Amino acid sequence: MSAERHSRAMRGLAPGRIALALLALALYALPARAVEPDEVLADPQLEARARDLSRDLRCVVCQNQSIDDSDAPLARDLRILVRERLKSGDSDREVKEFLVARYGDYVLLRPRFGAATFLLWGAPLLVLAGGGLWVLGVIRGRKVGTASEARQTASLPPEDEARVRNLLESGKPDPETRPDRG
DSSP states (O other): OOHHHHHHHHHHHHHHHHHHHHHHHHHHHSOOOOOOGGGOOSSHHHHHHHHHHHHHBBOTTTSSSBTTTOOSHHHHHHHHHHHHHHHTTOOHHHHHHHHHHHHOGGGBSSOOOSTTTHHHHHHHHHHHHHHHHHHHHHHHHHHHHHHHHHHHHHOOOHHHHHHHHHHHHHOOOOTTSOTTOO
């Protein structure tokens, strides 16, 4: 096959291949739901509550995945447990408290604010405040440096000060510092 013919064939396939690659990428980016059909509740309102709760609960095996997204066996057990508790009449808060009592605060993807989690919630604010103080110190340091430089340049010898004053008053360039002087 000639090079020209090959390049024409490749150009014809390029838009199709690009579209297929983009479709595959879009499908890959969609979140995978691990809820299996046999777990889904018949009551749509209870199922919606169960899904909301499942998104807020951490899979203790997968660590940074919700039990709604995880396909680990323990996550499945937790999803079933959440649904059983909801069917038995527990409120969302009671379901979360039951799981926290069993697994600790770690089971919550968004931990509660408290003494034990103060650093977790406060650390970003402390870092932001520290960064602000550092920037403020840098800015102040520059201002102090500029002021001290100005004081150093202000103490010119008397003959230079007179020359500068004359140049400023006359508005003409100094013949000794002209750039065209060789």
